[in-house]
Amino acid sequence: MAKKLTKFILPEKDMPTSWYNILPDLPEPLPPILHPQTHEPTILPPPLFPSTLNDQEFSKEHFIEIPDEVLDVYKMYRPTPLIRAYRLEKALGTPAQIFYKYEGVSPAGSHKLNTAIAQAYYNKKAGLKQVSYNQKLYRRIMMETWGAKVVASPSTDTNFGKQVLAEDPNCPGSLGMAISEACEDAFSRDDTSYSLGSVLNHVILHQSIIGLETKKQLEMADVEADIIIGCVGGGSNFGGLAVPFVKDKMKGKKIEIIAVEPTACPSMTKGPLAWDLGDVAGMAPIVMMYTLGHSFIPSPIHAGGLRYHGMSPLVSHLHKLKLIDARAVNQKATFESAIQFARTEGIIPAPEPSHAIKVTIDEALKCKESGQKKVIVLGLSGHGHFDLSAYEQFLSGKLEADAYDEAKVKQALAQLPKIDYVAPK
Ligand SMILES: Cc1ncc(COP(=O)(O)O)c(C=O)c1O
Numbered sequence: 001m002a003k004k005l006t007k008f009i010l011p012e013k014d015m016p017t018s019w020y021n022i023l024p025d026l027p028e029p030l031p032p033i034l035h036p037q038t039h040e041p042t043i044l045p046p047p048l049f050p051s052t053l054n055d056q057e058f059s060k061e062h063f064i065e066i067p068d069e070v071l072d073v074y075k076m077y078r079p080t081p082l083i084r085a086y087r088l089e090k091a092l093g094t095p096a097q098i099f100y101k102y103e104g105v106s107p108a109g110s111h112k113l114n115t116a117i118a119q120a121y122y123n124k125k126a127g128l129k130q131v132s133y134n135q136k137l138y139r140r141i142m143m144e145t146w147g148a149k150v151v152a153s154p155s156t157d158t159n160f161g162k163q164v165l166a167e168d169p170n171c172p173g174s175l176g177m178a179i180s181e182a183c184e185d186a187f188s189r190d191d192t193s194y195s196l197g198s199v200l201n202h203v204i205l206h207q208s209i210i211g212l213e214t215k216k217q218l219e220m221a222d223v224e225a226d227i228i229i230g231c232v233g234g235g236s237n238f239g240g241l242a243v244p245f246v247k248d249k250m251k252g253k254k255i256e257i258i259a260v261e262p263t264a265c266p267s268m269t270k271g272p273l274a275w276d277l278g279d280v281a282g283m284a285p286i287v288m289m290y291t292l293g294h295s296f297i298p299s300p301i302h303a304g305g306l307r308y309h310g311m312s313p314l315v316s317h318l319h320k321l322k323l324i325d326a327r328a329v330n331q332k333a334t335f336e337s338a339i340q341f342a343r344t345e346g347i348i349p350a351p352e353p354s355h356a357i358k359v360t361i362d363e364a365l366k367c368k369e370s371g372q373k374k375v376i377v378l379g380l381s382g383h384g385h386f387d388l389s390a391y392e393q394f395l396s397g398k399l400e401a402d403a404y405d406e407a408k409v410k411q412a413l414a415q416l417p418k419i420d421y422v423a424p425k
Helices: 051-057 068-074 086-092 113-125 137-145 159-167 175-187 201-220 236-250 313-320 331-345 351-370 388-395 406-413
Strands: 018-020 063-065 082-084 097-102 130-132 192-194 227-231 256-262 273-277 286-290 325-329 375-380
Touching: 018 201, 018 236, 051 113, 051 201, 068 113, 082 201, 086 097, 086 331, 086 351, 097 201, 097 351, 113 130, 113 201, 159 175, 175 192, 201 236, 201 313, 201 375, 227 236, 227 351, 236 256, 236 313, 236 375, 256 313, 256 351, 286 313, 325 331, 325 351, 331 351, 331 388, 351 375
Parallel strands: 097 375, 130 192, 227 256, 227 375, 256 325
Antiparallel strands: 018 063, 082 097, 273 286
Protein backbone atom coordinates (compact mmCIF):
# COMPACT_ATOMS: atom_id res chain seq x y z
CA MET A 1 0.00 0.00 0.00
CA ALA A 2 2.74 2.45 1.05
CA LYS A 3 4.38 1.88 -2.33
CA LYS A 4 1.35 3.41 -4.08
CA LEU A 5 1.56 6.70 -2.22
CA THR A 6 2.87 9.69 -4.17
CA LYS A 7 3.23 12.22 -1.36
CA PHE A 8 4.75 11.34 2.00
CA ILE A 9 3.28 13.87 4.38
CA LEU A 10 4.77 13.87 7.83
CA PRO A 11 2.14 14.79 10.47
CA GLU A 12 2.88 18.09 12.26
CA LYS A 13 3.25 16.24 15.54
CA ASP A 14 6.18 14.25 14.08
CA MET A 15 8.09 17.32 12.87
CA PRO A 16 11.63 17.25 14.29
CA THR A 17 11.94 19.47 17.39
CA SER A 18 15.76 19.69 17.32
CA TRP A 19 18.27 20.55 14.60
CA TYR A 20 21.13 18.14 13.96
CA ASN A 21 24.68 19.45 14.41
CA ILE A 22 27.24 17.30 12.58
CA LEU A 23 30.33 19.09 14.03
CA PRO A 24 30.92 16.77 17.05
CA ASP A 25 30.47 13.70 14.83
CA LEU A 26 33.16 14.65 12.29
CA PRO A 27 36.15 12.26 12.16
CA GLU A 28 38.47 15.27 11.82
CA PRO A 29 37.55 18.70 13.26
CA LEU A 30 36.75 21.61 10.99
CA PRO A 31 39.64 24.09 10.62
CA PRO A 32 39.04 27.32 12.58
CA ILE A 33 37.89 30.53 10.94
CA LEU A 34 40.56 33.24 10.86
CA HIS A 35 40.33 36.97 11.50
CA PRO A 36 40.67 38.82 8.14
CA GLN A 37 43.42 41.12 9.51
CA THR A 38 45.28 39.19 12.22
CA HIS A 39 44.92 35.76 10.55
CA GLU A 40 44.40 34.28 14.03
CA PRO A 41 41.49 31.94 14.90
CA THR A 42 38.38 33.95 15.72
CA ILE A 43 34.71 33.65 16.48
CA LEU A 44 32.15 35.19 14.11
CA PRO A 45 33.06 38.89 14.32
CA PRO A 46 30.99 40.70 16.95
CA PRO A 47 28.85 42.77 16.70
CA LEU A 48 27.88 41.26 13.35
CA PHE A 49 26.25 38.17 14.86
CA PRO A 50 24.34 37.69 18.14
CA SER A 51 26.04 35.36 20.65
CA THR A 52 23.45 32.56 20.29
CA LEU A 53 24.27 32.17 16.59
CA ASN A 54 27.97 32.35 17.37
CA ASP A 55 27.53 29.55 19.97
CA GLN A 56 25.65 27.46 17.41
CA GLU A 57 28.40 28.04 14.85
CA PHE A 58 30.93 26.18 17.02
CA SER A 59 28.60 24.03 19.12
CA LYS A 60 29.64 20.57 20.35
CA GLU A 61 26.04 19.52 21.06
CA HIS A 62 24.74 16.81 18.74
CA PHE A 63 21.22 18.23 18.72
CA ILE A 64 20.03 21.77 19.39
CA GLU A 65 16.44 22.28 20.47
CA ILE A 66 14.36 24.39 18.10
CA PRO A 67 12.69 27.20 20.13
CA ASP A 68 8.88 26.87 20.36
CA GLU A 69 8.44 30.27 18.69
CA VAL A 70 10.48 29.07 15.69
CA LEU A 71 8.57 25.75 15.56
CA ASP A 72 5.29 27.69 15.50
CA VAL A 73 6.41 29.71 12.47
CA TYR A 74 7.84 26.57 10.78
CA LYS A 75 4.36 25.08 11.05
CA MET A 76 3.10 27.63 8.50
CA TYR A 77 4.67 25.40 5.85
CA ARG A 78 6.53 22.50 7.53
CA PRO A 79 6.79 19.56 7.38
CA THR A 80 7.32 19.91 3.65
CA PRO A 81 6.30 16.99 1.41
CA LEU A 82 8.51 14.21 0.11
CA ILE A 83 7.11 13.30 -3.29
CA ARG A 84 7.69 10.21 -5.42
CA ALA A 85 8.40 11.29 -9.01
CA TYR A 86 6.42 8.47 -10.65
CA ARG A 87 5.81 10.44 -13.83
CA LEU A 88 9.45 11.39 -14.30
CA GLU A 89 10.48 7.77 -13.64
CA LYS A 90 8.02 6.60 -16.29
CA ALA A 91 9.18 9.17 -18.85
CA LEU A 92 12.79 8.10 -18.29
CA GLY A 93 11.88 4.40 -18.34
CA THR A 94 14.06 3.89 -15.28
CA PRO A 95 13.71 1.24 -12.57
CA ALA A 96 15.12 3.80 -10.09
CA GLN A 97 12.78 5.23 -7.47
CA ILE A 98 13.05 9.01 -7.47
CA PHE A 99 11.85 11.05 -4.49
CA TYR A 100 12.06 14.81 -4.14
CA LYS A 101 11.93 16.85 -0.97
CA TYR A 102 10.03 19.97 -1.94
CA GLU A 103 10.97 23.17 -0.12
CA GLY A 104 9.09 25.36 -2.62
CA VAL A 105 5.94 25.20 -0.44
CA SER A 106 7.34 27.81 1.98
CA PRO A 107 5.77 31.30 1.72
CA ALA A 108 9.01 32.57 0.13
CA GLY A 109 9.11 29.64 -2.27
CA SER A 110 12.42 28.13 -1.12
CA HIS A 111 14.39 26.60 1.74
CA LYS A 112 15.85 29.95 2.80
CA LEU A 113 13.09 30.58 5.36
CA ASN A 114 14.28 27.65 7.50
CA THR A 115 17.25 29.70 8.63
CA ALA A 116 15.78 33.19 8.07
CA ILE A 117 13.08 32.49 10.68
CA ALA A 118 15.61 31.13 13.17
CA GLN A 119 18.05 34.00 12.61
CA ALA A 120 15.32 36.65 12.85
CA TYR A 121 14.19 35.03 16.12
CA TYR A 122 17.68 35.02 17.72
CA ASN A 123 18.45 38.53 16.48
CA LYS A 124 15.15 39.89 17.82
CA LYS A 125 15.85 38.26 21.18
CA ALA A 126 19.24 39.99 21.19
CA GLY A 127 17.51 43.35 20.64
CA LEU A 128 18.60 43.89 17.04
CA LYS A 129 16.24 45.82 14.79
CA GLN A 130 17.75 45.63 11.33
CA VAL A 131 19.10 42.58 9.53
CA SER A 132 20.73 42.82 6.15
CA TYR A 133 19.82 39.89 3.95
CA ASN A 134 21.27 38.87 0.66
CA GLN A 135 18.72 36.97 -1.35
CA LYS A 136 17.39 36.75 -4.88
CA LEU A 137 16.53 39.95 -6.66
CA TYR A 138 13.33 38.38 -8.02
CA ARG A 139 12.02 37.98 -4.48
CA ARG A 140 12.28 41.73 -3.88
CA ILE A 141 8.59 42.55 -4.21
CA MET A 142 7.59 39.70 -1.91
CA MET A 143 10.11 40.85 0.67
CA GLU A 144 8.79 44.40 0.43
CA THR A 145 5.25 43.08 0.80
CA TRP A 146 6.32 41.47 4.08
CA GLY A 147 7.77 44.82 5.21
CA ALA A 148 11.45 44.61 4.25
CA LYS A 149 13.55 47.25 2.50
CA VAL A 150 15.70 45.59 -0.13
CA VAL A 151 18.85 46.97 -1.71
CA ALA A 152 20.40 45.32 -4.74
CA SER A 153 24.17 44.89 -4.60
CA PRO A 154 26.41 46.55 -5.74
CA SER A 155 24.69 49.63 -4.32
CA THR A 156 25.56 53.27 -3.68
CA ASP A 157 24.65 52.81 0.01
CA THR A 158 28.11 51.61 1.04
CA ASN A 159 31.66 52.78 0.36
CA PHE A 160 32.55 49.37 -1.04
CA GLY A 161 29.51 49.36 -3.37
CA LYS A 162 30.39 52.87 -4.60
CA GLN A 163 33.96 51.77 -5.28
CA VAL A 164 32.75 48.75 -7.29
CA LEU A 165 30.32 50.85 -9.32
CA ALA A 166 32.96 53.50 -10.01
CA GLU A 167 35.18 50.82 -11.54
CA ASP A 168 32.34 49.13 -13.44
CA PRO A 169 28.90 50.80 -13.51
CA ASN A 170 27.40 47.64 -15.05
CA CYS A 171 28.96 45.20 -12.58
CA PRO A 172 26.54 42.25 -12.20
CA GLY A 173 27.47 41.85 -8.51
CA SER A 174 28.08 38.61 -6.73
CA LEU A 175 27.29 37.00 -3.41
CA GLY A 176 30.82 37.88 -2.22
CA MET A 177 30.18 41.57 -2.96
CA ALA A 178 26.76 41.54 -1.30
CA ILE A 179 28.38 40.06 1.82
CA SER A 180 30.98 42.87 1.88
CA GLU A 181 28.27 45.51 1.62
CA ALA A 182 26.09 43.87 4.27
CA CYS A 183 29.08 43.63 6.65
CA GLU A 184 29.99 47.28 6.08
CA ASP A 185 26.42 48.32 6.82
CA ALA A 186 26.15 46.15 9.94
CA PHE A 187 29.57 47.31 11.28
CA SER A 188 28.47 50.94 10.99
CA ARG A 189 25.29 50.66 13.15
CA ASP A 190 24.51 49.46 16.66
CA ASP A 191 21.00 48.28 15.88
CA THR A 192 21.98 46.18 12.86
CA SER A 193 23.12 42.62 12.61
CA TYR A 194 24.33 40.62 9.67
CA SER A 195 22.36 37.60 8.57
CA LEU A 196 23.95 35.22 6.12
CA GLY A 197 21.58 32.94 4.23
CA SER A 198 24.15 30.22 3.55
CA VAL A 199 27.80 29.12 3.98
CA LEU A 200 28.07 29.14 7.81
CA ASN A 201 27.67 26.14 10.13
CA HIS A 202 24.67 27.55 11.98
CA VAL A 203 22.80 28.01 8.68
CA ILE A 204 23.36 24.36 7.76
CA LEU A 205 22.31 23.47 11.31
CA HIS A 206 18.96 25.24 10.78
CA GLN A 207 18.59 23.63 7.36
CA SER A 208 19.15 20.15 8.85
CA ILE A 209 15.40 20.03 9.42
CA ILE A 210 15.15 19.21 5.68
CA GLY A 211 17.23 16.03 6.01
CA LEU A 212 15.72 15.03 9.37
CA GLU A 213 12.20 15.19 7.92
CA THR A 214 13.31 13.37 4.77
CA LYS A 215 14.67 10.45 6.82
CA LYS A 216 11.33 10.05 8.59
CA GLN A 217 9.47 10.29 5.29
CA LEU A 218 11.67 7.63 3.64
CA GLU A 219 10.75 5.37 6.57
CA MET A 220 7.07 6.07 5.79
CA ALA A 221 7.82 5.04 2.19
CA ASP A 222 9.61 1.94 3.49
CA VAL A 223 12.80 2.63 1.51
CA GLU A 224 16.38 3.64 2.23
CA ALA A 225 18.24 6.22 0.18
CA ASP A 226 21.06 5.04 -2.11
CA ILE A 227 21.80 8.46 -3.59
CA ILE A 228 21.21 11.99 -2.23
CA ILE A 229 21.50 14.89 -4.69
CA GLY A 230 21.34 18.65 -4.05
CA CYS A 231 22.54 21.86 -5.65
CA VAL A 232 25.23 23.99 -3.99
CA GLY A 233 25.68 27.76 -3.99
CA GLY A 234 26.94 28.48 -0.50
CA GLY A 235 25.99 24.93 0.46
CA SER A 236 23.02 25.37 2.81
CA ASN A 237 20.12 23.44 1.22
CA PHE A 238 22.46 20.63 0.22
CA GLY A 239 24.13 20.61 3.63
CA GLY A 240 20.79 20.59 5.44
CA LEU A 241 19.48 17.71 3.38
CA ALA A 242 22.75 15.78 3.48
CA VAL A 243 24.06 15.94 7.07
CA PRO A 244 21.77 13.28 8.63
CA PHE A 245 22.71 10.95 5.75
CA VAL A 246 26.42 11.79 6.10
CA LYS A 247 26.07 10.65 9.71
CA ASP A 248 24.81 7.25 8.45
CA LYS A 249 27.67 7.13 5.95
CA MET A 250 30.22 7.80 8.68
CA LYS A 251 28.77 4.78 10.51
CA GLY A 252 29.44 2.61 7.43
CA LYS A 253 26.21 2.85 5.43
CA LYS A 254 26.71 2.75 1.67
CA ILE A 255 25.25 5.94 0.31
CA GLU A 256 26.31 8.32 -2.42
CA ILE A 257 25.85 12.02 -1.65
CA ILE A 258 26.30 14.37 -4.61
CA ALA A 259 26.62 18.18 -4.54
CA VAL A 260 25.90 19.83 -7.90
CA GLU A 261 27.33 23.19 -8.92
CA PRO A 262 27.27 25.24 -12.16
CA THR A 263 30.11 24.90 -14.67
CA ALA A 264 30.26 28.73 -14.61
CA CYS A 265 31.19 28.69 -10.90
CA PRO A 266 32.73 25.28 -10.18
CA SER A 267 34.41 25.85 -6.80
CA MET A 268 34.43 22.20 -5.70
CA THR A 269 35.14 20.54 -9.04
CA LYS A 270 37.79 23.00 -10.24
CA GLY A 271 38.95 25.10 -7.29
CA PRO A 272 41.66 24.29 -4.75
CA LEU A 273 40.94 23.75 -1.04
CA ALA A 274 42.55 26.88 0.38
CA TRP A 275 42.32 29.68 2.93
CA ASP A 276 40.28 32.44 1.34
CA LEU A 277 38.16 35.42 2.22
CA GLY A 278 34.43 34.87 2.45
CA ASP A 279 33.72 38.18 0.71
CA VAL A 280 35.25 40.41 -1.92
CA ALA A 281 36.27 43.35 0.30
CA GLY A 282 37.88 41.22 3.02
CA MET A 283 35.53 42.11 5.89
CA ALA A 284 34.25 38.60 6.55
CA PRO A 285 36.56 35.98 8.13
CA ILE A 286 39.05 33.86 6.22
CA VAL A 287 37.97 30.24 5.95
CA MET A 288 39.33 26.98 4.58
CA MET A 289 37.17 26.14 1.57
CA TYR A 290 37.11 25.10 -2.06
CA THR A 291 37.37 28.42 -3.84
CA LEU A 292 37.80 30.12 -7.19
CA GLY A 293 39.26 33.19 -5.46
CA HIS A 294 37.30 35.88 -3.59
CA SER A 295 37.74 38.38 -6.44
CA PHE A 296 36.24 36.00 -9.04
CA ILE A 297 32.95 37.31 -10.41
CA PRO A 298 31.05 34.43 -12.03
CA SER A 299 29.20 35.13 -15.29
CA PRO A 300 25.58 36.18 -14.67
CA ILE A 301 23.94 32.77 -15.09
CA HIS A 302 20.26 32.43 -14.21
CA ALA A 303 20.93 30.34 -11.14
CA GLY A 304 21.93 33.51 -9.25
CA GLY A 305 21.96 31.63 -5.95
CA LEU A 306 24.85 29.44 -7.13
CA ARG A 307 27.16 32.36 -7.98
CA TYR A 308 29.42 32.21 -4.93
CA HIS A 309 33.19 32.05 -5.39
CA GLY A 310 33.67 29.56 -2.55
CA MET A 311 31.86 26.81 -0.72
CA SER A 312 30.66 26.37 2.84
CA PRO A 313 33.67 25.29 4.97
CA LEU A 314 31.59 22.42 6.34
CA VAL A 315 30.57 21.15 2.88
CA SER A 316 34.20 21.63 1.74
CA HIS A 317 35.40 19.58 4.70
CA LEU A 318 32.92 16.76 3.93
CA HIS A 319 34.22 16.75 0.36
CA LYS A 320 37.83 16.67 1.51
CA LEU A 321 36.98 13.70 3.77
CA LYS A 322 35.37 11.99 0.73
CA LEU A 323 32.01 11.81 2.49
CA ILE A 324 30.37 13.61 -0.42
CA ASP A 325 31.04 13.93 -4.17
CA ALA A 326 30.76 16.99 -6.41
CA ARG A 327 29.73 17.47 -10.04
CA ALA A 328 29.32 20.50 -12.27
CA VAL A 329 26.65 20.95 -14.95
CA ASN A 330 26.04 23.52 -17.64
CA GLN A 331 23.07 25.89 -17.45
CA LYS A 332 21.66 24.83 -20.81
CA ALA A 333 21.55 21.19 -19.76
CA THR A 334 19.96 22.18 -16.44
CA PHE A 335 17.14 23.98 -18.25
CA GLU A 336 16.52 20.95 -20.48
CA SER A 337 16.18 18.87 -17.32
CA ALA A 338 14.00 21.50 -15.66
CA ILE A 339 11.61 21.42 -18.62
CA GLN A 340 11.41 17.62 -18.50
CA PHE A 341 10.71 17.84 -14.75
CA ALA A 342 8.00 20.50 -15.24
CA ARG A 343 6.34 18.52 -18.02
CA THR A 344 6.20 15.32 -15.96
CA GLU A 345 5.95 16.40 -12.31
CA GLY A 346 4.14 19.71 -12.89
CA ILE A 347 6.36 21.86 -10.66
CA ILE A 348 8.45 24.50 -12.43
CA PRO A 349 11.74 24.31 -10.53
CA ALA A 350 14.07 27.20 -9.74
CA PRO A 351 17.25 27.22 -11.89
CA GLU A 352 19.36 26.36 -8.81
CA PRO A 353 17.81 22.95 -7.97
CA SER A 354 17.51 22.27 -11.70
CA HIS A 355 21.23 21.53 -11.48
CA ALA A 356 20.39 18.72 -9.06
CA ILE A 357 17.54 17.58 -11.32
CA LYS A 358 20.00 17.17 -14.20
CA VAL A 359 22.22 14.86 -12.14
CA THR A 360 19.16 13.00 -10.80
CA ILE A 361 18.11 12.28 -14.38
CA ASP A 362 21.69 11.19 -15.25
CA GLU A 363 21.73 8.78 -12.30
CA ALA A 364 18.24 7.44 -13.11
CA LEU A 365 19.37 6.79 -16.69
CA LYS A 366 22.43 4.92 -15.39
CA CYS A 367 20.00 2.72 -13.43
CA LYS A 368 18.09 2.15 -16.66
CA GLU A 369 21.26 0.79 -18.24
CA SER A 370 22.29 -1.31 -15.25
CA GLY A 371 18.77 -2.38 -14.24
CA GLN A 372 19.42 -1.23 -10.66
CA LYS A 373 16.44 -0.06 -8.61
CA LYS A 374 18.28 2.59 -6.67
CA VAL A 375 16.44 5.03 -4.43
CA ILE A 376 17.40 8.57 -5.43
CA VAL A 377 16.52 11.54 -3.22
CA LEU A 378 16.60 14.97 -4.82
CA GLY A 379 16.57 18.24 -2.90
CA LEU A 380 14.10 20.49 -4.69
CA SER A 381 15.05 23.69 -2.88
CA GLY A 382 12.56 26.05 -4.51
CA HIS A 383 10.13 26.77 -7.31
CA GLY A 384 10.95 28.84 -10.37
CA HIS A 385 8.02 31.27 -10.42
CA PHE A 386 10.42 34.21 -10.13
CA ASP A 387 12.61 32.86 -12.89
CA LEU A 388 10.09 32.74 -15.71
CA SER A 389 12.05 35.21 -17.83
CA ALA A 390 14.89 32.68 -17.86
CA TYR A 391 12.40 29.99 -18.96
CA GLU A 392 11.16 32.35 -21.67
CA GLN A 393 14.73 32.76 -22.92
CA PHE A 394 15.26 29.02 -22.92
CA LEU A 395 11.96 28.28 -24.68
CA SER A 396 12.72 30.86 -27.39
CA GLY A 397 16.16 29.32 -27.98
CA LYS A 398 18.04 32.35 -26.66
CA LEU A 399 19.62 30.80 -23.57
CA GLU A 400 23.29 30.14 -24.09
CA ALA A 401 25.43 27.42 -22.55
CA ASP A 402 27.69 29.09 -20.00
CA ALA A 403 31.43 28.98 -20.22
CA TYR A 404 34.04 28.41 -17.53
CA ASP A 405 36.41 31.36 -17.57
CA GLU A 406 39.71 29.69 -16.67
CA ALA A 407 41.79 32.86 -17.17
CA LYS A 408 39.61 34.86 -14.76
CA VAL A 409 39.80 32.08 -12.15
CA LYS A 410 43.60 31.94 -12.50
CA GLN A 411 43.78 35.70 -11.93
CA ALA A 412 41.52 35.47 -8.87
CA LEU A 413 43.45 32.52 -7.41
CA ALA A 414 46.65 34.57 -7.64
CA GLN A 415 45.02 36.94 -5.11
CA LEU A 416 44.36 34.36 -2.40
CA PRO A 417 45.51 35.67 1.00
CA LYS A 418 48.90 34.39 2.17
CA ILE A 419 48.24 32.59 5.43
CA ASP A 420 50.91 31.15 7.71
CA TYR A 421 48.51 29.77 10.31
CA VAL A 422 49.14 26.11 11.12
CA ALA A 423 46.67 24.30 13.36
CA PRO A 424 48.24 23.12 16.64
CA LYS A 425 48.76 19.33 16.64
C1 LIG B 1 16.03 27.99 -4.65
C2 LIG B 1 17.46 28.07 -4.25
N1 LIG B 1 18.18 26.93 -4.19
C3 LIG B 1 19.49 26.94 -3.86
C4 LIG B 1 20.16 28.11 -3.58
C5 LIG B 1 21.62 28.03 -3.28
O1 LIG B 1 21.95 28.36 -1.97
P1 LIG B 1 22.48 27.25 -0.96
O2 LIG B 1 23.63 26.56 -1.59
O3 LIG B 1 22.85 28.00 0.25
O4 LIG B 1 21.35 26.31 -0.70
C6 LIG B 1 19.45 29.33 -3.64
C7 LIG B 1 20.15 30.60 -3.31
O5 LIG B 1 19.70 31.67 -3.53
C8 LIG B 1 18.08 29.30 -3.97
O6 LIG B 1 17.37 30.44 -4.04
